[in-house]
Amino acid sequence: MLKIKCIVALIGVAALSGCIAQPPADKTAILDLESCRLHGSSGLTSVPAECGWFSVPENPADPNGTSIDLFVARIPALNPRFPDSAFTLLAGGPGQAASEVYADYSSLFERIHRYHDIVIVDQRGTGQSAALDCPVDETELLEFTVESAAEQAALCLEQLNGDPRYYTTSVAVADLDRVRDALGYQQLDIYGASYGTRVAQHYLKRYPGHTRTVVIDGVVPADLLLGPTIALDAQLALEKIFQRCADDQHCNTTFPDVEATFGNLADTLRASALELTLPSPLSGELTTITLDYTAFAGAVRLLSYTPATSALLPLLFHEASANENWAPLAAQAQMVVESLADAISEGMHNAVVCTEDVPFFAIDANQRAALAETYLGELQIDILVAICNIWPSGPIDEDFHEPVKSDVPVMLLSGTADPITPPRYATQAAEGLTNSLHIVADGHGHGVLTRNCVPELIAEFVASATLDDLDAKCVDKERPAPFFSSFSGPEP
Numbered sequence: 001m002l003k004i005k006c007i008v009a010l011i012g013v014a015a016l017s018g019c020i021a022q023p024p025a026d027k028t029a030i031l032d033l034e035s036c037r038l039h040g041s042s043g044l045t046s047v048p049a050e051c052g053w054f055s056v057p058e059n060p061a062d063p064n065g066t067s068i069d070l071f072v073a074r075i076p077a078l079n080p081r082f083p084d085s086a087f088t089l090l091a092g093g094p095g096q097a098a099s100e101v102y103a104d105y106s107s108l109f110e111r112i113h114r115y116h117d118i119v120i121v122d123q124r125g126t127g128q129s130a131a132l133d134c135p136v137d138e139t140e141l142l143e144f145t146v147e148s149a150a151e152q153a154a155l156c157l158e159q160l161n162g163d164p165r166y167y168t169t170s171v172a173v174a175d176l177d178r179v180r181d182a183l184g185y186q187q188l189d190i191y192g193a194s195y196g197t198r199v200a201q202h203y204l205k206r207y208p209g210h211t212r213t214v215v216i217d218g219v220v221p222a223d224l225l226l227g228p229t230i231a232l233d234a235q236l237a238l239e240k241i242f243q244r245c246a247d248d249q250h251c252n253t254t255f256p257d258v259e260a261t262f263g264n265l266a267d268t269l270r271a272s273a274l275e276l277t278l279p280s281p282l283s284g285e286l287t288t289i290t291l292d293y294t295a296f297a298g299a300v301r302l303l304s305y306t307p308a309t310s311a312l313l314p315l316l317f318h319e320a321s322a323n324e325n326w327a328p329l330a331a332q333a334q335m336v337v338e339s340l341a342d343a344i345s346e347g348m349h350n351a352v353v354c355t356e357d358v359p360f361f362a363i364d365a366n367q368r369a370a371l372a373e374t375y376l377g378e379l380q381i382d383i384l385v386a387i388c389n390i391w392p393s394g395p396i397d398e399d400f401h402e403p404v405k406s407d408v409p410v411m412l413l414s415g416t417a418d419p420i421t422p423p424r425y426a427t428q429a430a431e432g433l434t435n436s437l438h439i440v441a442d443g444h445g446h447g448v449l450t451r452n453c454v455p456e457l458i459a460e461f462v463a464s465a466t467l468d469d470l471d472a473k474c475v476d477k478e479r480p481a482p483f484f485s486s487f488s489g490p491e492p
Contacts, residue, residue, distance in 0.1 A: 033072070035048070035050060039099075041100045041104055045104055046103055047102070058162060070175055071128035075106075077114065084185060088121065089109075089191050090196030093194070095348045095349035109191075109455065112189075115463065119188075121176055123176075123199070125167035132164060133346065134155075147386075156346060157390070164348075164394070169202050188203075189213045189462045190204075193216075193217045194447065195352070197220050201404045205399070213465050214409070222404050223428075226353060227381060230376070231376035231377065233422055235375060235376070237417055237419030237445075238262075238419070239259075240417055241313060244480070248482075251483040255317070269293035276289045276327060278330060298337070300313065303336060304417075315484045316329040350391045354392070355395075356400065357384075405432035409466060413448040414441070416442050423440050443480030
């Protein structure tokens with residue numbers, strides 16, 4: 001029997017302070033690249049590239065100690081026009097592999113690929129760069145509690161090959177700059193999404209002269225701690241979905257008072273978990289699933305990330321409530337949880353949040369009371385703290401949480417329906433970016449790269465390295481995905 005386990009952000013106790021020692025660039029270091037293919041997270045997509053490995057010290061303060069190999073890929077420009085710079089993608093998570101993300105979305109970067117070399121580096125601890133993976137036996141019953149989460153973290157620590165202290169953002173940006181230098185580029189054009197926006201901003205802070213342009217999509221400001229506001233932002237995003245359904249004639253007629261329906265389902269699962277037998281979305285094998293409230297709430301949060309999946313929520317709620325058919329909702333929960341588990345290197349994720357976030361938490365009684373009023377509640381915060389009480393923290397630059405101040409051109413992207421990085425976060429980050437433009441996509445969720453003409457805007461920006469005369473009105477032409485009125489799709 002499989003217990004659906006919600007994937008939550010994990011966050012520490014005491015962070016090491018001090019600026020990270022930057023080893024001098026090794027001018028003799030050569031990156032030998034050979035023909036290869038980058039594969040997407042599903043294994044169904046792949047793109048040709050040149051790949052190799054670049055050795056760096058695991059502990060940057062001990063260059064003669066243990067080393068790890070970073071996976072590096074280059075996709076040469078079709079018609080090179082910018083030999084001194086390369087475009088790079090920084091993945092989210094924390095814990096996603098940049099090589100997988102690029103392979104999944106490479107078609108959106110084709111205009112950039114025409115004239116710019118693209119360099120992809122799996123951040124240390126992810127993908128093929130000494131991944132800090134924590135195997136989880138999903139056939140076991142895993143009670144999603146503070147105690148069980150701490151036990152899983154302790155087991156994960158025992159199984160890691162690397163030292164998890166040295167897989168933080170402050171160390172990773174130094175890795176990226178060494179790869180840039182080894183490949184002979186003077187500057188990077190950076191695209192970062194979600195957690196990757198934190199990495200992009202810190203690289204800009206550390207290496208402003210090596211940064212030509214920056215695009216940050218789903219922005220995490222440098223002075224924002226991940227964790228304390230997640231439940232609050234998720235609640236606001238869900239309420240916007242309820243309101244959008246109420247304002248939509250077809251949705252409101254088919255699913256009247258979807259907010260009350262959600263509340264009734266929540267009460268049912270809080271009272272008692274359900275055991276369901278249904279085919280696995282991935283293998284097709286019949287599996288017995290335990291769907292409890294925590295798994296339900298976590299799935300709702302993840303389904304609210306994009307307009308395409310949030311458009312399913314009223315239908316899923318209605319089917320479970322009116323027809324007592326929980327299988328579609330449970331299947332969606334299973335898919336989003338399993339896909340996240342496959343995409344994220346949990347040990348690297350813990351290394352980041354247990355150094356950069358949880359040690360700085362100061363949540364008072366009023367904040368806890370506000371969290372308790374949300375559908376996610378306080379559990380996530382309590383689990384983060386419990387995990388990071390046993391997880392070692394690592395190096396963090398002294399100015400890590402100071403706002404970034406720069407005149408390098410920066411494009412900021414936000415979606416008004418984003419449940420984790422709403423537009424106000426990008427507005428906050430832009431205060432110190434004197435040469436920036438904030439583009440907001442109405443009704444879009446987390447990550448705006450797939451929206452309408454956004455890939456073309458990014459390509460135009462990267463080619464010109466200026467935000468002057470950039471016309472972003474095209475972003476407003478696309479509406480959110482219409483709600484599904486049945487499993488056949490939306491109303492015509």
